[in-house]
Amino acid sequence: MIEELELPPIAGAQATLEDNENQFPDEQPSRIFTDSVKITCEGKLKALFLKPKDNLTPIPESHYKPVLNVFDGAWMKEFTINDDGRLISGTGRDRVFVKKLYWRPSELNGRPMVKQRRVGGDLTMGFLPPRSSREDYFRANNRDQLFFQLPLAPLVNDLEAAMRAHLPDYYEFHMYQASKLVRPPGEVLVKNPWKVGDPFQREQLEKLEKHGFAHVPGSKAFSTLTLNKNILFGAHADSHNMPYTLSCLTALGDFVGANLCFPRLGIGFDVQPYDVLISDTNEEFHCSSRSFFGNRYTIVAYLHSRLDRGWRLRLDKDGHVLGLKHDKSLIGSIDSWLNQVQEGGWLWEEKGEWEEAKKRKTSLSPRPTQSLPFEYTPNFLTKDEADELVAYFETLTFHVRVNRRNPKNPKYNIKRQSLGYIASNAFNDRDQKEWGTEYADIDTAPEILQRFRAKLSVHVGKDVNYTSILKYPDGNAHIDWHQHGEDRWHDSPVWDVSVGPTERMFWAREIDNPKTTKIGVLAEVGSLITLPSSMNTTHQHAILKDEMTSVRYSINCKSLPLTGVWDCHAGKRYPADAVYVGCRVLGRDGTVLREGSIFGNGADPLVSRDGSFKTEAEFRDYAERRMQDPDFRAKVQELKGKHLLCWCVQSGPKRADFCHARVWLEIANRK
Numbered sequence: 001m002i003e004e005l006e007l008p009p010i011a012g013a014q015a016t017l018e019d020n021e022n023q024f025p026d027e028q029p030s031r032i033f034t035d036s037v038k039i040t041c042e043g044k045l046k047a048l049f050l051k052p053k054d055n056l057t058p059i060p061e062s063h064y065k066p067v068l069n070v071f072d073g074a075w076m077k078e079f080t081i082n083d084d085g086r087l088i089s090g091t092g093r094d095r096v097f098v099k100k101l102y103w104r105p106s107e108l109n110g111r112p113m114v115k116q117r118r119v120g121g122d123l124t125m126g127f128l129p130p131r132s133s134r135e136d137y138f139r140a141n142n143r144d145q146l147f148f149q150l151p152l153a154p155l156v157n158d159l160e161a162a163m164r165a166h167l168p169d170y171y172e173f174h175m176y177q178a179s180k181l182v183r184p185p186g187e188v189l190v191k192n193p194w195k196v197g198d199p200f201q202r203e204q205l206e207k208l209e210k211h212g213f214a215h216v217p218g219s220k221a222f223s224t225l226t227l228n229k230n231i232l233f234g235a236h237a238d239s240h241n242m243p244y245t246l247s248c249l250t251a252l253g254d255f256v257g258a259n260l261c262f263p264r265l266g267i268g269f270d271v272q273p274y275d276v277l278i279s280d281t282n283e284e285f286h287c288s289s290r291s292f293f294g295n296r297y298t299i300v301a302y303l304h305s306r307l308d309r310g311w312r313l314r315l316d317k318d319g320h321v322l323g324l325k326h327d328k329s330l331i332g333s334i335d336s337w338l339n340q341v342q343e344g345g346w347l348w349e350e351k352g353e354w355e356e357a358k359k360r361k362t363s364l365s366p367r368p369t370q371s372l373p374f375e376y377t378p379n380f381l382t383k384d385e386a387d388e389l390v391a392y393f394e395t396l397t398f399h400v401r402v403n404r405r406n407p408k409n410p411k412y413n414i415k416r417q418s419l420g421y422i423a424s425n426a427f428n429d430r431d432q433k434e435w436g437t438e439y440a441d442i443d444t445a446p447e448i449l450q451r452f453r454a455k456l457s458v459h460v461g462k463d464v465n466y467t468s469i470l471k472y473p474d475g476n477a478h479i480d481w482h483q484h485g486e487d488r489w490h491d492s493p494v495w496d497v498s499v500g501p502t503e504r505m506f507w508a509r510e511i512d513n514p515k516t517t518k519i520g521v522l523a524e525v526g527s528l529i530t531l532p533s534s535m536n537t538t539h540q541h542a543i544l545k546d547e548m549t550s551v552r553y554s555i556n557c558k559s560l561p562l563t564g565v566w567d568c569h570a571g572k573r574y575p576a577d578a579v580y581v582g583c584r585v586l587g588r589d590g591t592v593l594r595e596g597s598i599f600g601n602g603a604d605p606l607v608s609r610d611g612s613f614k615t616e617a618e619f620r621d622y623a624e625r626r627m628q629d630p631d632f633r634a635k636v637q638e639l640k641g642k643h644l645l646c647w648c649v650q651s652g653p654k655r656a657d658f659c660h661a662r663v664w665l666e667i668a669n670r671k
Helices: 013-019 061-072 145-164 168-178 197-210 348-362 383-393 447-460 616-626 630-637 661-671
Strands: 002-005 032-033 038-043 044-050 074-083 087-096 119-128 222-228 249-256 261-263 267-269 276-279 291-302 311-315 321-326 375-377 417-422 437-439 466-472 479-482 494-501 504-510 519-523 526-533 539-543 550-560 565-567 593-594 642-648
Touching: 013 061, 044 145, 061 145, 061 249, 061 291, 087 616, 119 145, 145 249, 145 276, 145 291, 249 447, 261 276, 383 550, 447 466, 447 494, 447 526, 447 550, 494 504, 504 526, 616 661, 630 661, 642 661
Parallel strands: 002 038, 032 267, 417 437, 565 642
Antiparallel strands: 038 044, 044 276, 074 087, 119 222, 222 291, 249 276, 249 291, 261 267, 311 321, 375 526, 417 466, 466 550, 479 539, 494 526, 494 550, 504 519, 504 539
């Protein structure tokens, strides 16, 4: 039977603890718990204390005694690690060691909360962050510590089992946090394995080397174990555990005293051998009592936050591992968990709300998260449609773009490859050399692409007249941060369809605040991402490098306008049938470069541009007055559906704010 108590915090205690961090508090606990109890404060779980007399803790004698022997003695059984990092009991024969477990003496302990220097010691097993000030004895390449680690695995599994049995909702969240501790590719576990004297241990370390998580051997719930021997410590909060996670503690030995106290709540727990305490040591100040008698050991199991270095597994829909992805913005974030918090889920800061929701049998509302600046539509393509396109793309030869900075060395070529189709009459004032590939007439596209184009056109309600097929051979192939500046001046959304067979992250960020606004979505096979035309001025997007090793295809699509204004300067590309609407222009030698048009911006455009209007408002007023003349209006209507030529710069940072040809284009094509 577990007693459940909601306790108020002691007024002013938190401020006092923060001012006297790492010291023993003056006030003693008003209550020491010796029976099983569940403590909450302000609706948040603070501690779950489990006693064996209530048949609540799963630590059997067979798991407890070998650990105590490791701490006190010098013998142990042989253990083996299998290929996926799990623990397998070995041959059963005893292995004799000439030294006991190495405890770091308290006099060498640099932790400020440790309050004695003559007796006791501690050590850390499992994983610590790189370059940690505390030595990680498990990974030390000149000590044979692995054998001491392995017998702890069954007992550590018992701690996990207690969490799973008595806090099932929290356990799901805890394992979500544990899954983030992916070791970076190529990280070396033991730099000099030849220094590990025992060949059996070297063999086991090699197996651990292949295990991709920073988890202690035999468990997937904890990264690190802190072992304490006869240690007294002042009030502190751990602070470096994974956000919102709890730690698990058990005690071993023969002792009296050394209660674990929570001063802000005015309580303590008499943790004896076989007991389990699951508590919020990450946020809650805790300390030991001032004295004890006997020999006392504790094991504290937890997830270390600094082992989350932004690496994540990339999985397919069936849960199979496709590779790794890396994004430092994911460190410390629980957004992906928040997005799936519903009834049956758990979140630390919403624990009180969660309890109330369970009573009402209503769902929790996820917290607001940063909204996507684009629209994400899963399953736009069926699996069969995507597979058919992939099979077709595999037969094609893609254009490999040469790196302009080093065109003679193929190894520097752009890894991303492409080919595409565009409507012959579409407005596209960007040279095909700048696109990085040659584009064929979209009407000549094969039947499979015409079916795709027709489906997308119906879905978006516009005629898709531009398609670019992109091939990413592996994770090195990418598109860095960019925007579609060529489409900035007309309403041209971009539709990106992920064909597969590999899924990759699609990222976006605000141009004015790129460091804090980065947000992404995993572009699943068959998904459609719609980038509104407004993103061409407010955001950048990218497919960044990752650890994928297989190919990924996507189709980038647009509905380009069929009319536009082109720059007619020498060297610029424009359609042969484009109509010049400017004034008469002479070269420096007096030769006529362009004959004038009645649509030119000048007092007499057939002669020169003298007397031209300087603002769009002035010219628009003039144009509307001219449209009152039936003969002139008929001439303007002949421009409908045609491309126009002018001397104004039409794209890029030097684009003209005012261009009279754009006014005529709008008037000629309005309904």
